[in-house]
Amino acid sequence: MERALTISELSKAYDKEPVLKSLDLEVPAGTIFGLIGPNGAGKSTLIGILTGLLDYSEGTITINGFEYTSSNEMKIKKSVASVLQPPLLFENFTSYEFVTYVCEMYRIDSSGLADKINSLFSYFEIEEFAHVKSKQLSSGSRKKLAFCAAILTNPKLLFLDEPFESVDVISIGRMKSILRKLKEKGTTIFITSHILEVVENLCDDIAILHKGQILAYLDAKSRRELEKDASLSEIFERYVDVKSVKDDLLNWL
Numbered sequence: 001m002e003r004a005l006t007i008s009e010l011s012k013a014y015d016k017e018p019v020l021k022s023l024d025l026e027v028p029a030g031t032i033f034g035l036i037g038p039n040g041a042g043k044s045t046l047i048g049i050l051t052g053l054l055d056y057s058e059g060t061i062t063i064n065g066f067e068y069t070s071s072n073e074m075k076i077k078k079s080v081a082s083v084l085q086p087p088l089l090f091e092n093f094t095s096y097e098f099v100t101y102v103c104e105m106y107r108i109d110s111s112g113l114a115d116k117i118n119s120l121f122s123y124f125e126i127e128e129f130a131h132v133k134s135k136q137l138s139s140g141s142r143k144k145l146a147f148c149a150a151i152l153t154n155p156k157l158l159f160l161d162e163p164f165e166s167v168d169v170i171s172i173g174r175m176k177s178i179l180r181k182l183k184e185k186g187t188t189i190f191i192t193s194h195i196l197e198v199v200e201n202l203c204d205d206i207a208i209l210h211k212g213q214i215l216a217y218l219d220a221k222s223r224r225e226l227e228k229d230a231s232l233s234e235i236f237e238r239y240v241d242v243k244s245v246k247d248d249l250l251n252w253l
């Protein structure tokens with residue numbers, strides 16, 4: 001099967017403190033892939049590296065067929081979009097200016113673009129903020145705006161770091177519906193989350209990241225097998241050594 005992303009022996013440290021430890025991962029093209037892991041597992045660090053915002057000490061990364069090297073960087077960036085946590089916006093741009101600027105950077109055909117932007121803003125009920133500066137938006141609206149900009153660039157691979165955090169349930173449903181449509185069109189979607197329910201019914205393959213290492217890779221077949229008698233959260237607990245806490249710890253409450 002074609003791979004949208006191949007990572008081998010990737011290592012990253014902050015101030016000599018290892019965060020990603022010789023990590024290997026392959027993501028099949030045209031699927032919705034979920035990377036789950038507890039707080040501090042290294043999910044955002046990995047997305048930061050994959051989107052070119054953070055450097056790394058060792059390893060190789062291949063995205064959409066191109067190995068991540070300085071000579072391939074622009075080719076890769078053109079085919080990739082991301083929604084980070086927190087989302088990166090231009091604070092003094094209005095919502096409309098932000099998405100049009102992003103589309104210009106990606107050299108997206110401007111014909112019909114205004115209609116697409118307006119329909120997306122209406123779909124996510126942020127049309128009233130079209131001419132409001134990003135810095136004045138609520139955190140949910142910021143997330144939705146970053147999402148709109150990312151999908152307008154027609155990425156082959158879309159990175160979403162905690163995409164549903166701060167977003168209301170109605171909009172989460174709408175985002176998921178767009179993601180399923182994008183998958184049908186062949187886009188690969190890479191989602192990180194620490195909320196298992198979010199990825200459970202959306203993602204195809206799921207990998208569990210813990211302390212900078214992939215503890216388990218659950219493809220559709222192994223998920224079907226495991227999920228026969230356990231929820232994803234029970235499976236997660238089997239892999240991640242969840243520390244038990246004493247019941248009486250909070251007796252003072």
Ligand SMILES: Nc1ncnc2c1ncn2[C@@H]1O[C@H](COP(=O)(O)OP(=O)(O)OP(=O)(O)O)[C@@H](O)[C@H]1O
Nearest residue numbers: 014015019037038039040041042043044045046194
């Ligand atoms: N800029 C930084 N400098 C030093 N340490 C950092 C930095 N950013 C993250 N870390 C540390 O790296 C580890 C991984 O953090 P990261 O944010 O990648 O995890 P995460 O899985 O995304 O967590 P969460 O689910 O809480 O967002 C944590 O121990 C964190 O404290």
